[in-house]
Amino acid sequence: MTTDTPAELKAxxxxxxxxxxxxxxxxxGRLGAPREADPHGPVWNREQQRAADEPASELRALGQLPVERLLGALELTVGAYDWSGWPDMLAGLPEPPATQYAFVGQIVGQGExxxxxxxxxxxxxxxxxVVFARVREFAAQPDVAAMLAPPPEVTDEPAMAAAHGAAHLGLAVAVAGSVVHQVGPPVVIDRVAAAIGLGIGAAARLLRETPMPPAYAAALLHRIRAEYLLPSHSSSRITVTGQRFGLTERELPETADFGANGLVATVDGGALIRTGVERGSVRVDLVVLAEAPTEVEPNWEEIVEVSWHAAEGRATLMPSDSRRPSTTPPWPGDYRLRVHARGRDEQDADLESYRLVVWAAPAAPAQALLRSEPGGPPKPERAYRWVRRSRLQVAATVTLATGVSVAEALRAFGAEPDRPVPIDELGYGGGWAMALDVGGATLVVEENGYQGSRAEVLRAVSTGGRAASMFWNVNALTRLSFxxxxxxxSSSEPFGRLDVxxxxxxxxxGTPGGRTELGxxxxxxFTGHAIAEADVTRLYDAGVGYRLSRG
Incomplete structure (x- = not known):
């Protein structure tokens, strides 16, 4: 263990x-800081930690741009530095074997x-x-530790982070340069690049495990407050555990009382929201306003408003693994939270969504602005949720026609009923259909097709009765026709209330989501016949389709 710090090292x-x-x-300098200090900075995972003794892995984790920028800034100074007269820095390093081979080359995309x-x-x-051990050893010396601390006049977060990072890098490059200079016999390497690379890697390892300066937390909070803008809006998918997620300054509490409204419970430092699904991932929009909203948003099933007190501010949607989590204002005080919910009865995380609106306001009693009636009739579109997990989920046209046979319906679509083709040969590009007698009506299904939405097809297939079709595609375009x-x-995009x-x-x-199912x-x-999931399954099990000639 070194007891004295060489003067050469300090200089x-x-x-x-x-x-x-x-x-x-x-x-x-921000490697050891909270993630919000630099949400775009490097992420150090366990696999990289196990390989931390390999210097190249350290540099890969940091990214090539900052590493090569440091090389450009330091290489002339390091290259011109006189390393003679330094004490022995290689104690404990084994001598190399008598015969030593290494591949000399550079991987494409690898920096110097x-x-x-x-x-x-x-x-x-x-x-x-050896480099990292010496760097850690010297950093623990009181005189070096004092040298590594940012000057007291540095109080803002960017300058403090820069001073913290530069001081540790200066120490690490000094140690690495002396070690690389003393390594012998001569090896075929760029000693300047090696010294700077080893120094950057050693500094990064040390900075990740070194506490930030004592004044850093206050400086970071001041920067976050200065940069926070209103209004703000973010959207993310939040992981649900135990039928709940939270907007809170602290860890999620184990229990909460949702009895007052069934949707929101205020807790210390925030609120918990009760979901319909036990676990999964639900969409959550977080909106922070400078003042109270003037209107109640339509198209939600439940809206409840509560108050909570923030001890410090920056309540976060939890649980979340986002590198840049959504937060409320970074100031303490009283806040109002309006929770909008949709799809809690669906038991499907993909259909469940929330909108949380926050603004500063004095404490007030909780208020239910909109409540869905428990035990009410199920939504009619729920009967067609199976489409979302079927082969038709991305794009299709489904047509039902009464008063026509399967053969007549196929001819109306421009197909030849006596020329079936295995669907494996038809592909996914459209231009073909499947048809089935469902008892009093004919079901025609086009996977990624649209002929059933065309006027000439609808006229032809409805001559003996009624026909209706629903078309949708990957671009969220739809058409409902009768x-x-x-x-x-009528034939139009189904938005709002239609002339039907x-x-x-x-x-x-007009209700967001479920337009395909409602169609x-x-x-x-209109036709008096349901479209059963079992009928679509029968079509695919039969495995035959018909090419359509209408274009």
Missing amino acids: AALLFAARTPAAPARFL TQAATGLLDRLRPGVPG AEAGEVI PPEVAGLDF LVAVER
């Missing part, structure tokens, strides 16, 4: 720190520092470990 460390640009210095440090590690195994006795009654036949009146297509409900009501 070199200060010199290299002074030559370090502010931007990469901040990048390094990665190439040099990787080659040095192969030629003289153990050198990176025809009777050879005439098209009386049998279909009352279906509200199939409309087809059923």
Whole structure:
């Protein structure tokens, strides 16, 4: 263990720190800071930690741009530095074997520092470990620790992070330079690039495990507050555990009382929201406003408003593994939270969504602005949720026609009923259909097709009765069509309240989500025949389709 810090080391460390640009210095200095200090910074996983003794893995984790920028900033100074007269820095390093081989080359896309440090590690195994051990050893010395601390006049977060990173990098490059200079016999490496690369890697490892300066937390909070803008809006998928998620400053509590409204429970530092699904991933929008919203948003099933007190601010949607989590304002005080919910009765995370609106406001009693009636009739579109897990989920047209046979329906679509083709040969590009007699009506299914939405097809297939079709595709385009006795009654994109036949009146297509399912409900009501999942399964089990000639 070193007991005295060489004067040469201190001087070199200060010199290299002074030559370090502010931007990469901040990048390094924030390695041990909370994620919100640099949400775009490197993520150090366990696999990389196990390989931390390999210097190239350290540099890969940091990314090539900051590493090569540091090389450009330091290489002239390090290359011109006189390393003679330094004390022995290689104590404990085994001598290399009498015969030593290493592949000399550079991997495509690999920077100079990665190439040099990787080659040095192969030629003289153990050198990176010696560098890191010496850096950690010297950093623990009281005189060096004082030198590593940011000056007291540095109070803002960017400058503090830069000073923190530059000081540790200066020390690490000084140690690495002396070690690389003393390594012998001569090896075929770029010693300057190797010294800087080993120094960057050692500094990064040390900075990840070193606490930030005592004043850093206050400086970071000041920066976050200065950068926070209103209004703000974020959208993410939040993991549900135990039928709940939270917006809170602290860890999720084990229990909460949802009895007052069944949706929201205030807890210490935030609120918990009760979901319909036990576990899964639900969509959550978080909106933070400067003042209370002027209107209640439509198209939600439940809306409940509560108050909570923030001790510090920055309540976060939890649980979340986002590198840049959504937060409430970074100030303490009283806040109002309006929770909008949809799809809690569906028992399907993909259909469940929430919108949380937050603004500063004095504490007030909880208020239910909109409540769905428990135990009410199920939504009609729920009968067609099976489409979302079928082969038709992305794009299809489903047509039902009464008063026509399967053969007549196929001819109306431009197919030849006596020329079936295995569907495996038809592909997914459209231009073909399957047909089935469902008892009083003919079901025609086009996977990724649209002929059933065309006026001429609807007129032809409805000559003996009624026909209706629902079309949807991957671009969220839809078309709901009705025809009777050879005439098209209506055909349009189903938005809001439509001019539709009386049998279909009352279906509200203005509700977000479920438009495809509601369209199939409309087809059923107009034709008087349901479209069963079992019928679609029968079509695919039969395995035959028909090419369509209409274009």
